[in-house]
Amino acid sequence: MDFALSSEHEMVQNMVRDFSRKEVYPGIKEADRKQEMIPSTLPRMGELGILGICIPVRYGGQGMDYIALGLACEELEAVDTTLRVAMSVHTGLSSMTIFQWGTEEQKEKYLIPLASGEKLGCGAFSEPGAGSDFAHIQATAKKDGDGYILNGEKMWISLASVADFALVTVRTNPDTDKASAGLTSFIVELDQPGITRGDIHGKLGVRAGSTGWIAFQDVRVPVVNRVGEEGEGFKVTMSAFDNGRYTVAAGATGLIRASLEASVAYAEERNSFGVPIADHQLVQAKIAMMAREYEIARLLYFKAGWLKNQGKRNTYETSIAKHFATDASFRAASEAIQIHGAYGYSDEYDVERYMRNARGAMIYEGSNEIQTLIEAQYALGRRKDRALRCELPAYDPEYFQSPS
Amino acid sequence: MNIVVCVKQTPDTAATVTVEDGKVSWGDAPLVLNPWDEFAVEEALRLKEAHGGEVTAISLGSEGATEALKQALAMGCDKAILVSDPNFSGLDSLQVSRVLAEAVKKVGEVDLLFFGRASVDSDTGITGSQVARRLGWPALTLVAAIKAIDPGAKTISVERMLEEGRQLVSGPIPAVMSVVKEINEPRYPSFMGIRKASKAEIPVWSGGDIGLTETLESAVTWPEVFAPPKIETQCEFVEGDTPVEIATKLVDRLVEEKVI
Numbered sequence: 001m002d003f004a005l006s007s008e009h010e011m012v013q014n015m016v017r018d019f020s021r022k023e024v025y026p027g028i029k030e031a032d033r034k035q036e037m038i039p040s041t042l043p044r045m046g047e048l049g050i051l052g053i054c055i056p057v058r059y060g061g062q063g064m065d066y067i068a069l070g071l072a073c074e075e076l077e078a079v080d081t082t083l084r085v086a087m088s089v090h091t092g093l094s095s096m097t098i099f100q101w102g103t104e105e106q107k108e109k110y111l112i113p114l115a116s117g118e119k120l121g122c123g124a125f126s127e128p129g130a131g132s133d134f135a136h137i138q139a140t141a142k143k144d145g146d147g148y149i150l151n152g153e154k155m156w157i158s159l160a161s162v163a164d165f166a167l168v169t170v171r172t173n174p175d176t177d178k179a180s181a182g183l184t185s186f187i188v189e190l191d192q193p194g195i196t197r198g199d200i201h202g203k204l205g206v207r208a209g210s211t212g213w214i215a216f217q218d219v220r221v222p223v224v225n226r227v228g229e230e231g232e233g234f235k236v237t238m239s240a241f242d243n244g245r246y247t248v249a250a251g252a253t254g255l256i257r258a259s260l261e262a263s264v265a266y267a268e269e270r271n272s273f274g275v276p277i278a279d280h281q282l283v284q285a286k287i288a289m290m291a292r293e294y295e296i297a298r299l300l301y302f303k304a305g306w307l308k309n310q311g312k313r314n315t316y317e318t319s320i321a322k323h324f325a326t327d328a329s330f331r332a333a334s335e336a337i338q339i340h341g342a343y344g345y346s347d348e349y350d351v352e353r354y355m356r357n358a359r360g361a362m363i364y365e366g367s368n369e370i371q372t373l374i375e376a377q378y379a380l381g382r383r384k385d386r387a388l389r390c391e392l393p394a395y396d397p398e399y400f401q402s403p404s
Numbered sequence: 405m406n407i408v409v410c411v412k413q414t415p416d417t418a419a420t421v422t423v424e425d426g427k428v429s430w431g432d433a434p435l436v437l438n439p440w441d442e443f444a445v446e447e448a449l450r451l452k453e454a455h456g457g458e459v460t461a462i463s464l465g466s467e468g469a470t471e472a473l474k475q476a477l478a479m480g481c482d483k484a485i486l487v488s489d490p491n492f493s494g495l496d497s498l499q500v501s502r503v504l505a506e507a508v509k510k511v512g513e514v515d516l517l518f519f520g521r522a523s524v525d526s527d528t529g530i531t532g533s534q535v536a537r538r539l540g541w542p543a544l545t546l547v548a549a550i551k552a553i554d555p556g557a558k559t560i561s562v563e564r565m566l567e568e569g570r571q572l573v574s575g576p577i578p579a580v581m582s583v584v585k586e587i588n589e590p591r592y593p594s595f596m597g598i599r600k601a602s603k604a605e606i607p608v609w610s611g612g613d614i615g616l617t618e619t620l621e622s623a624v625t626w627p628e629v630f631a632p633p634k635i636e637t638q639c640e641f642v643e644g645d646t647p648v649e650i651a652t653k654l655v656d657r658l659v660e661e662k663v664i
Contacts, residue, residue: 008602011478014436015592049595062595401599 009071012053012064016072019048020079028080031208032353035201038208042086042162046117050076051090055099056400059107060115063401066308070250070301077251078258081357082209084251088365089158090114092244093123094167098187100243100392101228101236110165110187122163123240124154124188124214131156132370135180135234139170139216146223148172148186150194150216156364160212161199166190167240168216169233176231183233187225194219205356228390235388242315243392244365245322246304252325252361253297259332259354260290263339266349270341277339286335293328300324311394313385316378323371326361333358405457405555407448408511409481409518410504410535411441413465413472414525423631430525437475440520442590443583447550448518449480450588455555457515458482462507464492464500470606477601478593484604485511489611496622497526501534506614508539515555519582521546529582536580544579548586553577 005013024041031038045051054069055061069091076083095114098106098121113119130137139152150170157166166188173182190197199212228236264287267278277283300321307314333355337344344351362368377383393399419433437445448459460483461476463469473484487507495503508514517539522529536543548565551572561574565584593601611617642657644650658664 006602007474008598011474011593011598011602012595015478015595015598019592048592053595063599064595 005067005071008064009068012068013071013075015048016050016075017078019044019050020076020083024083025079028208029347029350029353032080033207033347035203035207037082037162037210041083042120043117045083045086046120049117051086051117052095052115053091054395054400055091055095055111055115057402058404059099060112060118061095061400062115063397065305065395065397065400066246067302067305070246070305073247073250074254074257074298074301076254077357078254080208080353081206081251081255081361084247084254085158085206085209088244088247088251089122090120090163092247093125093240094121094163094165096243096392097123097167097185097236097240098227100239101185101232101390102187103224105224106187106227114165119164120159120162121165121167122157122159123244124157124160124166124168125237125240126154126156128153128155128213132367134237135178135183137169137171137183139168140174141170141172141184141186141221143172144220148184148221148223148226150186150188150219150221153213153215155213156200157212157214158206159210160197160214161210163190166214167227167236168214169237172230172233180234181231183237184230185227185233185236186221187227188216188219188221190214192219203360205353205358205360207356232389238315239388239390239392241366242313242318245318246301246308246314248361248365249297249301249304249318249321249325252322252329252358253294253301255329255354255358256290256294256297256325256332259329259336259351260287260294262349262351262354263287263290263336266340266343283339286339290332290335293324293332297321297325297328308392309395311391313388313391315374315385319366319371319374322361322365323368323375326358327368330355330358330362405451405455405515406511406513407451407457407459407516407518408508408514409441409444409448409459409461409476410508410531411445411461411463411472411476411520412438412523412525413463413469414438414523417524423629426628428629435469435471437472438520438523438525440522440524440583440585441472441476442479442520443585443587444518444520444581445476445479445481446588446590447581447583448516449591451516451550451553452482455553460485460511462487462504462511464488464503464507466493467608473606474601474604475593477604478597479591480594480597484606486606486608487614488608489616491611491616491620494622495620496624497528497531497534498623499620501531501538502620503611503614503616504531505535505538506616507609508535510609510614515558515577516560517541517578517580519580521582521584532580532582539578539580542575542579544573544575544581547581547583550587 049062052061057063073084098111114121141148141150168188169185172184176182194217197214304314304317304321336351415430415433419430459481461481462485464487467488519532533543547562549563552561564571642654
């Protein structure tokens with residue numbers, strides 16, 4: 001067992017950290033206030049290869065491993081959650097799922113532009129009436145010759161208004177015994193007639209990011225854009241969540257670290273009762289909690305990333321990592337505000353943004369209540385991993401790094 | 405063009421510097437590529453991209469000090485060389501320039517030699533000029549822009565950044581240049597570069613390899629280092645019934661304290 005990061009991983013970490021701090025941090029408060037994305041952020045993340053970090057070079061990516069993906073997410077969210085959200089939906093839900101389940105033609109046509117950052121992708125799964133109860137989504141696709149006709153609405157979709165492609169899961173068969181067996185996934189190009197979309201404003205957090213809705217009205221999607229077989233949509237979507245949740249876990253770990261660092265700095269400079277507040281044991285208790293939970297969250301996502309590198313299923317470990325890190329990031333940000341006192345309650349300091357941003361991750365990519373059920377089912381032996389027809393490929397440096 | 409960049413591994417500038425028992429301590433700060441050297445690496449890479457050739461990064465340091473060189477490789481340098489010898493430990497810049505000049509000679513035909521304007525730890529800013537003198541090449545210091553370069557005619561024209569303004573300087577190459585931060589915006593390492601750097605076997609040149617086996621004596625030593633004096637502040641309210649009275653009292657106090 002080796003807990004040390006490789007020199008390669010350390011350089012990835014430094015590079016993403018430098019980018020986030022130099023190019024995003026100076027403008028993030030203003031963007032958060034205005035509820036607008038910083039226009040240069042996603043193109044720069046594409047240009048620098050961050051968006052395609054763990055996709056093989058032959059598919060337009062950078063050929064790094066899944067630990068590198070986690071480290072990048074940690075660094076991005078230590079500056080702002082919106083950056084990591086882009087990784088979750090573009091890289092985790094969309095690109096990695098096409099890499100796992102897509103045909104060679106789909107990888108050529110869609111994965112290469114996504115991984116190279118030329119195009120943006122998102123995952124369109126939740127609906128106005130179905131999130132946690134995903135098996136009962138209402139959007140439909142009906143077979144029509146060599147294509148399908150899509151109808152319905154997707155909601156709470158990150159990058160909805162800016163993405164070029166969406167991985168969309170809808171119901172193709174309303175008559176299956178199990179509702180989940182009637183779902184099918186598709187890659188949908190979003191610049192076609194019948195698609196309307198927009199952003200949702202007034203969110204508590206992640207205000208400098210795009211979260212929106214996509215409506216499909218008689219949208220024709222060719223059969224070749226179907227990801228997996230008809231009826232495999234639930235499995236495809238759950239695979240997407242195994243990848244998306246991993247990025248959320250790693251990102252939330254970064255948010256704990258950001259809260260910890262802000263708290264340590266403030267506790268050393270602020271005095272009360274004649275001493276720095278860092279000397280007070282009740283402040284120390286809060287800082288100790290953040291430090292402890294940062295270490296735990298990091299180990300949990302490292303383990304999930306290691307399993308991904310080995311090509312082993314990690315639904316259970318990823319669920320725990322996501323659940324723990326997102327809960328802990330909210331606790332850390334909340335206590336960071338407490339340490340900052342009244343200043344923490346104002347947006348003069350970053351910690352109130354951390355807390356608003358942390359809250360969403362306890363809901364999206366599988367609410368933490370859903371994570372609890374997953375964990376319980378595994379612990380009770382009622383859920384076993386069955387082999388998937390398409391597994392996420394293990395990290396093989398030779399395959400990932402060779403150009404063809 | 406054959407370009408060499410001299411880089412140094414320094415503590416991260418975010419580190420807190422303290423003085424303990426007369427010695428400077430950077431605590432357990434991570435070691436990074438000297439931030440000024442990033443501009444030098446970037447400019448060397450841009451010249452290579454424009455005119456072809458290769459860029460070699462050279463660093464003088466202990467055998468463990470390869471992080472700066474890895475960063476330079478990850479940014480796009482073709483080669484990296486660590487110059488390391490127990491005899492080279494703790495040298496002043498005059499002796500450092502001697503070591504670096506010999507290392508540059510060993511590289512072979514070099515057209516341009518780059519330095520950052522200074523290193524963030526010792527902050528002397530003179531090593532580049534000293535190396536230029538030893539090599540017998542012109543020193544173009546504080547370069548903020550390369551205005552023209554003709555590798556065929558072996559000429560270069562640069563803009564130097566001075567406090568009073570900018571100065572256009574032309575000269576022959578090979579030349580030594582030290583660059584300021586206004587010259588460019590350094591790139592981030594690419595992922596491909598990171599992979600290359602992490603796998604790179606960086607050759608180590610000892611004193612024997614560059615023909616320097618005698619003991620090198622520093623001319624400059626640091627017999628003592630002081631922490632900056634602590635500034636103690638006191639707050640005093642100057643009060644009075646009228647603004648004129650307050651102002652008069654304030655002036656009296658400032659005169660008394662020899663501020664004015």
